[in-house]
Amino acid sequence: MKPRLIRNARLILTMDDSRSELSGCDILCHNGVIVSIAPRLETTSTEVIDATGCLVTPGLINTHHHLYQSLTRAVPGGQDALLFGWLKTLYPIWARMGPEEIHVSALTGLAELALSGCSMTSDHLYLYPNGARLDDSIAAAQEIGLRLLATRGAMSIGESAGGLPPDSLVEDEAAILNDCIRVIDRFHDPAPGAMIQVGVAPCSPFSVSRDLMRDAAVLARDKGVRLHTHLAENDEDIAYSLAHFGCRPGQYAEDLGWTGDDVWHAHCVKLDGAEIDLFARTGTGVAHCPCSNCRLGSGIAPVRAMRDAGVRVGLGVDGSASNDAGNLVAEARQALLLQRVARGADAMSAREALEIATRGGAAVLGRAADLGQIVPGFRADLAIWDMTGIEAAGNWDPAALLLAGPSRVRDLLVEGRPVVRDGRIATLDLPSLLARQNALAAALADGL
Numbered sequence: 001m002k003p004r005l006i007r008n009a010r011l012i013l014t015m016d017d018s019r020s021e022l023s024g025c026d027i028l029c030h031n032g033v034i035v036s037i038a039p040r041l042e043t044t045s046t047e048v049i050d051a052t053g054c055l056v057t058p059g060l061i062n063t064h065h066h067l068y069q070s071l072t073r074a075v076p077g078g079q080d081a082l083l084f085g086w087l088k089t090l091y092p093i094w095a096r097m098g099p100e101e102i103h104v105s106a107l108t109g110l111a112e113l114a115l116s117g118c119s120m121t122s123d124h125l126y127l128y129p130n131g132a133r134l135d136d137s138i139a140a141a142q143e144i145g146l147r148l149l150a151t152r153g154a155m156s157i158g159e160s161a162g163g164l165p166p167d168s169l170v171e172d173e174a175a176i177l178n179d180c181i182r183v184i185d186r187f188h189d190p191a192p193g194a195m196i197q198v199g200v201a202p203c204s205p206f207s208v209s210r211d212l213m214r215d216a217a218v219l220a221r222d223k224g225v226r227l228h229t230h231l232a233e234n235d236e237d238i239a240y241s242l243a244h245f246g247c248r249p250g251q252y253a254e255d256l257g258w259t260g261d262d263v264w265h266a267h268c269v270k271l272d273g274a275e276i277d278l279f280a281r282t283g284t285g286v287a288h289c290p291c292s293n294c295r296l297g298s299g300i301a302p303v304r305a306m307r308d309a310g311v312r313v314g315l316g317v318d319g320s321a322s323n324d325a326g327n328l329v330a331e332a333r334q335a336l337l338l339q340r341v342a343r344g345a346d347a348m349s350a351r352e353a354l355e356i357a358t359r360g361g362a363a364v365l366g367r368a369a370d371l372g373q374i375v376p377g378f379r380a381d382l383a384i385w386d387m388t389g390i391e392a393a394g395n396w397d398p399a400a401l402l403l404a405g406p407s408r409v410r411d412l413l414v415e416g417r418p419v420v421r422d423g424r425i426a427t428l429d430l431p432s433l434l435a436r437q438n439a440l441a442a443a444l445a446d447g448l
Contacts, residue, residue: 002047003030004416009051010387011398012037014374015058015359021399027056029380032193032415036376049411053388055398057354058372059119059381059414060328061361064266064287064316067109067123067137068094068102071441072321083234083296087164090321093444095168098130101440106140108437109326111430113317114146114419116327117383117409121146122365124228126153126203127169134183138196145419145427149365150187151201151228152180156208164206173212177219184223192370193379195415201228205252206240217257226366227258231265234298238270250275259284264364266316269293269301276302276309285312285364290334291325292318300342303335314361332357333402350400380416383409
């Protein structure tokens with residue numbers, strides 16, 4: 001791969017250990033790695049990207065998504081429902097999907113993330129109707145060129161057994177564990193710089209059994225991969241845990257082996273002080289999804305308290321059926337604003353929210369050693385933001401991207417390769433993809 005030089009950046013937010021902010025510098029990338037950062041670097045046979053007037057940040061990292069849900073945005077009947085009612089509206093629609101729907105919706109969701117400056121995402125795929133497999137979304141990430149931590153989700157307790165999902169969407173638990181082994185063995189890359197990794201992710205305490213939660217944790221640790229699920233999302237979630245398990249979600253997770261530095265939980269809106277301390281003590285991570293939490297009326301996650309206690313926190317856009325968007329830089333702004341609503345205007349700065357979206361996400365997904373910072377030796381995942389447009393006109397502080405800056409990236413490099421160039425996806429035909437996405441969504445709607 002030819003070296004690439006990002007020339008004359010107005011400001012570089014390195015997110016390194018000293019939180020350096022560099023002006024008028026160049027960044028040299030080669031073979032997927034950041035090689036050097038300095039003013040007026042001189043190289044030969046190098047592609048130059050002019051970053052004059054631009055802010056450069058590490059690529060943003062999304063720690064929770066359901067990419068397939070980009071086919072079911074703003075569905076009537078689910079727009080004004082709480083979590084459980086929303087799920088019951090959408091389950092029958094999702095049950096009609098198949099491999100093409102999973103693949104096309106993943107491509108669409110990944111393209112949307114890339115345009116918002118996201119270079120790596122996790123995906124929680126927990127239903128596999130009509131022959132769909134995790135392979136379908138992994139292929140989409142390989143096609144577009146984003147890093148993916150694909151989690152093999154699952155549901156095993158249907159309505160007839162007291163669970164929330166319909167019986168048609170649940171799987172046999174032995175088959176779930178066997179497929180986890182298959183996709184880990186086939187796709188998981190444990191090496192630094194990995195583009196595809198795999199995790200194990202039973203959907204939630206109200207859709208799988210205790211045995212599956214416990215067995216999944218044992219399997220993941222035997223294979224050396226990460227664990228993920230939903231936890232403590234809203235008041236219904238807490239009530240279900242108390243009624244069915246006789247304890248709060250944090251205790252349930254701890255009892256089943258679901259705490260530790262290889263575990264991260266989505267939402268955690270309703271964690272109490274003892275649970276926050278548990279997560280801090282065990283190194284358990286949290287995927288904070290502020291827009292989805294607002295959309296479903298779940299509440300405001302105690303992110304300030306979590307970070308003050310030492311909990312690792314990253315950002316997640318969640319699925320596009322509960323967020324209706326997949327813009328990660330907008331998610332970071334929402335995280336900032338909600339903490340200020342809850343705790344006051346000094347509760348979180350724009351720089352801290354951006355740190356959560358970069359270094360924070362890298363730590364939660366186990367990539368703190370190679371992602372989330374602009375440092376020589378780290379991977380060349382870089383977002384270039386044009387600060388000369390109307391959104392930033394009059395901005396005194398270009399580092400305050402979340403207060404006055406664009407919500408769409410100008411250029412995005414992943415492993416040093418352009419995924420977004422001049423505001424457009426560079427790795428696929430986006431108009432053709434959107435035409436297919438809309439046709440598939442219309443077909444799902446016609447079946448109602």
